[in-house]
Amino acid sequence: MKFxxxxxxxxxxxxxxxxxLEVPRGGIVGLVGxxxxxxxxxxxxxxxxVRYSGQITGASRVQMVFQDPYASLDPRMKVGESVxxxxxxxxxxxxxxxxxxxxxxxxxxxxLASRYPRELSGGMRQRVAIARALGARPDLLVADEITxxxxxxxxxxxxxxxxxxxxxxxxxxxxxSHNLAVVRYVCDTVAVMHRxxxxxxxxxxxxxxxxxxxxxxxxxxxxxxxxx
Amino acid sequence: MPRTPAAVVSAVxxxxxxxxxxxxxxxxxxxxxxxxxxxxxxxxxxxHPLGTDNLGRDLLARVLVAGRYSLALALAxxxxxxxxxxxxxxxxxxxxxxxxxxxxxxxxxxxxFPGLLLAMFTAVVxxxxxxxxxxxxxxxxxxxxxxxxxxxxxxxxxxxxVLAARMLGVPRRRVLGRHVLPNIAxxxxxxxxxxxxxxxxxxxxxxxxGLGVQPPDFDWGRLLFDGFARIYVTPEVAIGPxxxxxxxxxxxxxxxxxxxxxAARTAVxxxxxxxxxxxxxxxxxxxxxxxxxxxxxxxxxxxxxVRHLSLTVRPGEIVGIVGxxxxxxxxxxxxxGGLVPxxxxxxxxxLRLDGREVAELSQKELGTSLAMVFQDPMASLNPALRVGGxxxxxxxxxxxxxxxxxxxxxxxxxxxxxxxxxxxxAKRHPHELSGGMRQRAVIAMGLMxxxxxxxxxxxxTALDVTVQRQILKLLREVVDxxxxxxxxxxxxxxxxxxxxxxxxxxxxxxxxxxxxxxALAKGAAHPYTKALVDSxxxxxxxxxxPLASIPGTxxxxxxxxxxxxxxxxxxxxxxxxxxxxxxxxxxxxxxxxACWEVS
Numbered sequence: 001m002k003f004x005x006x007x008x009x010x011x012x013x014x015x016x017x018x019x020x021l022e023v024p025r026g027g028i029v030g031l032v033g034x035x036x037x038x039x040x041x042x043x044x045x046x047x048x049x050v051r052y053s054g055q056i057t058g059a060s061r062v063q064m065v066f067q068d069p070y071a072s073l074d075p076r077m078k079v080g081e082s083v084x085x086x087x088x089x090x091x092x093x094x095x096x097x098x099x100x101x102x103x104x105x106x107x108x109x110x111x112l113a114s115r116y117p118r119e120l121s122g123g124m125r126q127r128v129a130i131a132r133a134l135g136a137r138p139d140l141l142v143a144d145e146i147t148x149x150x151x152x153x154x155x156x157x158x159x160x161x162x163x164x165x166x167x168x169x170x171x172x173x174x175x176x177s178h179n180l181a182v183v184r185y186v187c188d189t190v191a192v193m194h195r196x197x198x199x200x201x202x203x204x205x206x207x208x209x210x211x212x213x214x215x216x217x218x219x220x221x222x223x224x225x226x227x228x
Numbered sequence: 229m230p231r232t233p234a235a236v237v238s239a240v241x242x243x244x245x246x247x248x249x250x251x252x253x254x255x256x257x258x259x260x261x262x263x264x265x266x267x268x269x270x271x272x273x274x275x276h277p278l279g280t281d282n283l284g285r286d287l288l289a290r291v292l293v294a295g296r297y298s299l300a301l302a303l304a305x306x307x308x309x310x311x312x313x314x315x316x317x318x319x320x321x322x323x324x325x326x327x328x329x330x331x332x333x334x335x336x337x338x339x340x341f342p343g344l345l346l347a348m349f350t351a352v353v354x355x356x357x358x359x360x361x362x363x364x365x366x367x368x369x370x371x372x373x374x375x376x377x378x379x380x381x382x383x384x385x386x387x388x389x390v391l392a393a394r395m396l397g398v399p400r401r402r403v404l405g406r407h408v409l410p411n412i413a414x415x416x417x418x419x420x421x422x423x424x425x426x427x428x429x430x431x432x433x434x435x436x437x438g439l440g441v442q443p444p445d446f447d448w449g450r451l452l453f454d455g456f457a458r459i460y461v462t463p464e465v466a467i468g469p470x471x472x473x474x475x476x477x478x479x480x481x482x483x484x485x486x487x488x489x490x491a492a493r494t495a496v497x498x499x500x501x502x503x504x505x506x507x508x509x510x511x512x513x514x515x516x517x518x519x520x521x522x523x524x525x526x527x528x529x530x531x532x533x534v535r536h537l538s539l540t541v542r543p544g545e546i547v548g549i550v551g552x553x554x555x556x557x558x559x560x561x562x563x564x565g566g567l568v569p570x571x572x573x574x575x576x577x578x579l580r581l582d583g584r585e586v587a588e589l590s591q592k593e594l595g596t597s598l599a600m601v602f603q604d605p606m607a608s609l610n611p612a613l614r615v616g617g618x619x620x621x622x623x624x625x626x627x628x629x630x631x632x633x634x635x636x637x638x639x640x641x642x643x644x645x646x647x648x649x650x651x652x653x654a655k656r657h658p659h660e661l662s663g664g665m666r667q668r669a670v671i672a673m674g675l676m677x678x679x680x681x682x683x684x685x686x687x688x689t690a691l692d693v694t695v696q697r698q699i700l701k702l703l704r705e706v707v708d709x710x711x712x713x714x715x716x717x718x719x720x721x722x723x724x725x726x727x728x729x730x731x732x733x734x735x736x737x738x739x740x741x742x743x744x745x746x747a748l749a750k751g752a753a754h755p756y757t758k759a760l761v762d763s764x765x766x767x768x769x770x771x772x773x774p775l776a777s778i779p780g781t782x783x784x785x786x787x788x789x790x791x792x793x794x795x796x797x798x799x800x801x802x803x804x805x806x807x808x809x810x811x812x813x814x815x816x817x818x819x820x821x822a823c824w825e826v827s
Binding site for chain 2: 034035047048049062063064066068071072073074075076077082085086088121123129132133135136151152153154155156157159160163178179180181182184185204208218219220221222223224225226227
């Protein structure tokens with residue numbers, strides 16, 4: 001999975017300015033930046049939701065998990081129906097079993113399939129959204145701020161899930177977040193975006209431990225810390 | 229259904245019309261058709277209360293019988309309009325871009341075209357009579373339905389779940405049928421009731437103009453048309469059909485209104501619980517800026533998001549309230565500022581600001597001694613007014629300053645919160661400032677008075693980390709300089725840990741622990757606080773280990789039981805925890821905790 005010179009423009013505004021980035025198979029690449037840095041526009045370009053110029057190669061099946069678990073599931077569809085949406089290629093009779101398997105992958109009980117999203121907590125909804133995306137057997141999963149609408153007490157379990165999916169399924173993930181601590185915990189490499197450009201990219205330990213760019217340093221210094 | 233007069237009237241009228249449509253023809257059908265050559269063109273009499281027509285038929289019976297036909301025609305017209313409209317309105321979500329534009333343009337043009345003209349044109353073209361009139365009114369209703377459908381569909385089409393379906397390769401028609409239409413059905417159905425009223429009036433109008441129902445059939449409009457010629461001689465013959473049309477129209481329109489209002493309002497359970505006001509507590513604490521004793525916020529139906537909360541804030545101190553969404557932290561802030569939304573009720577034993585009961589303070593005193601900062605600065609700023617003017621208003625209203633004095637003070641305060649070029653910023657509108665600058669302006673607004681207490685409810689949640697850092701620094705600076713105290717509400721325990729002196733941890737409406745910030749990372753006693761600290765990833769978290777998280781979810785305010793609300797998620801919980809509430813006990817210096825398992 002490789003982007004080369006990807007540019008996204010909205011009218012005269014350039015949201016993403018010739019960005020090149022590579023997501024290795026089975027790797028989690030973190031994309032950090034502040035609001036307006038272009039990270040969400042890049043995610044949408046990768047997912048085919050906005051027009052872009054440049055090349056994106058190596059990922060034909062991209063799925064995305066959205067920030068707000070309360071908006072990403074149709075309130076009038078049962079969980080099982082939502083998850084089955086990505087299974088249109090399967091024969092109808094095989095779908096319930098596949099839904100059970102997908103829910104199992106995200107550690108949710110099979111009987112959840114007959115419930116409505118309103119009966120689920122935010123963390124559970126986000127797992128359902130991940131299960132739905134996995135149903136399309138993506139070769140790249142784009143996770144756009146998937147824990148920022150969740151409470152801290154459930155955030156951990158979703159982050160653990162992302163890491164275990166990478167380990168068990170060999171899934172490639174583009175993990176977008178404004179929270180450096182979360183990105184540091186989840187990702188193998190980190191790309192820092194600022195005003196539409198990637199200003200620094202490298203292995204997580206290096207970027208966090210020995211930041212090369214001034215902007216990365218500013219970001220790191222601003223992370224709130226609990227005195228331990 | 230809410231028992232408003234409109235709701236009752238609409239229910240009565242609509243039921244009446246439906247009953248009339250069912251029982252009218254079988255009961256009065258014969259009378260309505262009976263020709264009586266001896267009683268032609270009579271006025272009102274005992275035998276014929278509304279008079280007779282040119283064949284001596286009883287007009288009251290004819291009005292009662294015509295109800296079924298009038299309603300049936302209106303229903304047919306509405307259905308035609310709705311079907312054409314919904315199809316036209318839904319097409320743009322299925323068609324490719326160019327086709328969608330064409331349909332949208334056509335609908336726009338049709339909406340601009342006068343409805344009645346469209347109806348008459350269609351009716352004339354398709355042949356006079358009931359069929360033409362129904363078609364005409366149906367076509368006239370369609371554009372507004374199309375526009376409504378289109379607008380509603382566009383709002384759903386942008387939803388994340390539709391984007392997700394598109395990415396999964398779900399075809400457009402399937403997205404329309406499975407996601408878009410079910411989610412816009414409710415407002416469309418509501419609109420249907422109102423359209424029915426409109427169609428009824430429209431059809432009556434068409435018949436009245438002679439374009440609708442032709443003899444020997446008759447509907448209310450036709451009866452009105454027949455009676456109109458005699459209106460100067462025997463006005464009562466026109467009254468019957470006129471009243472019937474008016475009542476039916478009003479009934480269906482009100483029904484649509486009532487249904488729409490009911491859908492917009494979230495159901496409030498009617499059950500009311502009388503809450504005993506707590507005993508007023510003793511003398512005020514002289515060293516406290518804010519003293520809250522036994523604060524409870526209740527909503528109808530026994531929902532109690534804040535339970536018996538007590539809290540003290542001293543001068544120069546920043547106290548953090550931390551908790552998950554739904555823990556009651558923001559409602560606590562709202563209750564202190566007197567901002568709990570209807571129909572919530574607040575009770576307390578004491579709620580004192582600087583030694584005085586908040587209830588006894590005048591608006592002016594409260595306005596200058598309490599400053600509030602919210603998550604969304606746009607909620608505190610009027611987008612239509614310049615920033616400087618809004619700040620100055622505080623001084624003019626609360627402190628009686630002159631306009632020039634107030635403007636000077638506003639610029640001074642904006643400079644105080646480190647807005648670059650404050651005089652220039654004061655002349656700008658809120659939308660011209662960045663999120664961080666707006667939040668600074670709101671803080672400056674709070675500093676126009678001499679606040680004793682600043683309540684900041686998630687003031688940095690919508691901001692970037694670098695801007696968050698600046699706002700936190702500013703808050704600390706303001707508190708240190710003015711000697712005011714601050715109550716800082718946040719879901720982010722790291723932010724609270726960085727800014728505050730003391731931390732109050734809330735869970736399901738109660739304070740479970742109160743501790744100095746230095747003890748937060750290592751000295752927390754309550755299992756919930758500990759779990760919250762452990763589940764927070766920071767820059768030193770060991771990446772080789774799974775991240776801690778708390779199983780289960782916080783109980784909703786209506787489902788909190790008698791015991792400790794955390795018991796269901798707690799590894800240490802015993803039987804006692806779920807049955808009886810742990811009291812707040814001293815744990816160390818300035819450290820209290822409510823847990824049975826901590827000793």
